[in-house]
Amino acid sequence: MAQSLNALAVGALVKDTGTLYNGKPIIWKIADKGHTGYPSGAVTLITERIISLKCFDAIESGNSDGNRRSYGNNRWTLSNLRQWLNSQAAAGKWYSAQHGADAAPTNANVWSNYNEYDAEAGFLAGFSANFIAALLTTTHTVGKATVDGGGTESCTDKIFLATCTEVGLSGDVTAGSKLALFSNDSSRLAYPTAEAVSKSEYTNSSLNASSPWWWWLADAYASNSCSVRGVKSSGAMYWDNAYSGNYGVRPLCNLSSGILVSDSPDSDGAYTIIWNRAPSKPSSITVPSSVRGGESLSISWGASTDEDGNLSGYILERQVNGGAWAQIYKGINRSYTDAITFGWTSIAYRVKAYDSAGAESAYNTSATRTVVNNHAPVISGTDSNLGTKTAAFAQSYSVTDEDSGQTLTVTEYIDGTQKRSYTATSGQTYSFNITAAEWVKLLNGSHTLKIVAADNYGGSATRTYTFTKNETEIELTLATPLTADDMVTKGIMSVVRQIPAGAKFTVEVCNNGNDASPTWEDVTQNVVSGSKFFLSNTTKTASAWGYNFRIKVKRGTATGDCFITSAGGNFE
Structure with a gap:
């Protein structure tokens, strides 16, 4: 020694x-x-x-x-x-x-x-x-x-x-x-x-x-x-x-004064100098600016150098509420995760390097951080996989916060894109709704719903759900038929689409769309070829004629993207 x-x-x-x-x-x-x-x-x-x-x-x-x-x-x-x-x-x-x-x-x-x-x-x-x-x-x-x-x-x-x-x-x-x-x-x-x-x-x-x-x-x-x-x-x-x-x-x-000497004198009565140079001070120390009671905190620091090549490690010390410094870590790693006790008001850290001969560097000391003693919100349930979905759906949840008087802001995301943000009431049940309009925009495959709840003191919670969309058929029609002054006898349509091999694409039209049971006529080939089509129906049960179309896609054995982008045309 x-x-x-x-x-x-x-x-x-x-x-x-x-x-x-x-x-x-x-x-x-x-x-x-x-x-x-x-x-x-x-x-x-x-x-x-x-x-x-x-x-x-x-x-x-x-x-x-x-x-x-x-x-x-x-x-x-x-x-x-x-x-x-x-x-x-x-x-x-x-x-x-x-x-x-x-x-x-x-x-x-x-x-x-x-x-x-x-x-x-x-x-x-x-x-x-x-x-x-x-x-x-x-x-x-x-x-x-x-x-x-x-x-x-x-x-x-x-x-x-x-x-x-x-x-x-x-x-x-x-x-x-x-x-x-x-x-x-x-x-x-x-x-x-x-x-x-x-x-x-x-x-x-x-x-x-x-x-x-x-x-x-x-x-x-x-x-x-x-x-x-x-x-x-x-x-x-x-x-x-x-x-x-x-x-x-x-x-x-x-x-x-830090130069090392032997523990005992030699035959000359003199202590012998041991030439060991202390490591350099760690180049930095990083402590997050946000420190929350009851949560963990990651501290990291920069490397030291040692001209003698005998750097052994680092000593990390913590100061709570301005009190005495206490060692919390000693070892070769350059990071440490600390547990912050709920109720502390301030925290600071300092780190030094040491070598195998016992020489130590100067400290690198962090700024003192204020500890926020605030409970984070809690979102009901657990992160989970909702399985396969074939149509628009809703997922219910509630947000609670044990700290009274907090403002709770909830934000919902679909595949990372914000859907909505609103102020919630603690304990009330809400619903994450995937509307029909949103549903049709989702491609088949895996998707993620994320709910983030934050209070006004920086506390936050996240709940994540995954699901798989597996829709094998598409059917598009007008909710209300187009008004026709007289019986429609002919027309032309274009459908912008991507239909991979193995899928079945069908287009039907009717001129008695207001009837309880319209007469649908297949015009698929005309649409595919871009040619005019003629309607054969001459009867109706409703009071007025009405033009409508119905587009269907069945995936069948097809793979890859399959979708309809738009439909248009004219009739007379």
Whole structure:
């Protein structure tokens, strides 16, 4: 398992096995967490020990300022040490002049030729790619010499030195705020690493890995242009010339508090950094705008990505009525159907991603939705198949709503086309009527009747019926015969139709259509051929002559569409 860097106490030791200096992993000490002015959510690290002895800045032989010409420049922003600490360059490649009089820390430009470092690789050259990527850019303030305007100035670094204020000392200015690690002289004692001692060209009986040593701070000594503040081997404040190569270097950096470390320290007493990057925040979260108490609600969210390829899933949380968040789902799916309890007044959701190492993304949070506590209408019966129908028919139903005072709107559809819409009374029986006119327009085959009932709070219900129309005969005639002044003796007719093979098509006419039993005469062939026909009947029982026609179609063995579109003609 793993824990977050933020879970460790101030003073705990941390290391990355791939981040080296002098061939050994750098061991860091937690100096503070959430330090004022540093990046939000950062944990501040300082090397546990002095990692090297180096000058702050080299002699600048071309500088018009005599002190800087003889003892180096005490301004952090222009210092050799700042440039070296923040460089990934290979050996001998890290230095470039920061101003016109700048000089590299060569053997000739440091005090008594001690510990020149121009030929070294940049400090970051030994860092792992993960550590470099994790370094947080930090804006910090340092003290300036009076010759440079005095006061403080801001600068931005990945690696930097502490100021007097940050280690709990009173320098010439206030630069930043005190780090939690430092409280007294004892807390400021720093011991050099064995490698720092063995590689140092400065030899002194007091310089050993078991004794505290002097180390640089970032503040200039305000009274001159060449001296830099530092911490003595006693933990008290001191100052020395910038070109002094016998002072120790103890860098700081900031990492994100969410970085993972081992659960327990190793033989060095340090917790090992586990380089696992948290998944990205889910790209979206979708919650329907309409939320109804007593019903289900489908929530979905967008995917997360994980640079380490170990995304494990998502955690969905719900907030009811503005209260505490509660987990309702954990898994790899990107959707969830929630049951909304009748009586809730508001609902919100948030989702985050997690990986196999326990790292979690930020939340993506939905808007808060108002819950509508309204019972949907109920339509009587159940969805069903009404079977085969051979003629126009009616289907009865009723609509009820247990919420009083609701306005119920009912809409009826035939095969998806609206038939009618009306305001219904709860509990009253209504009839879905398929009229004769509607019936004749329906083709043989399957059809659907749909009834939708909606209340004025968005509740709705749907009832669906299916049936099969199977009509094998068509018969068309005029309900009232056409008036004739005299006996009709001849005529001509056209019938627009589609009659497939296997069906029988018949056309009959009569001139005594007002009789109780008209005399029908077959004129099918005349209609088919488009020729005139003659009537043979000369008698009637009614008071007046009347012309009528009768068209019949029997499907027989025919398949496919079979219909009559129109009929017309003349008679005399």
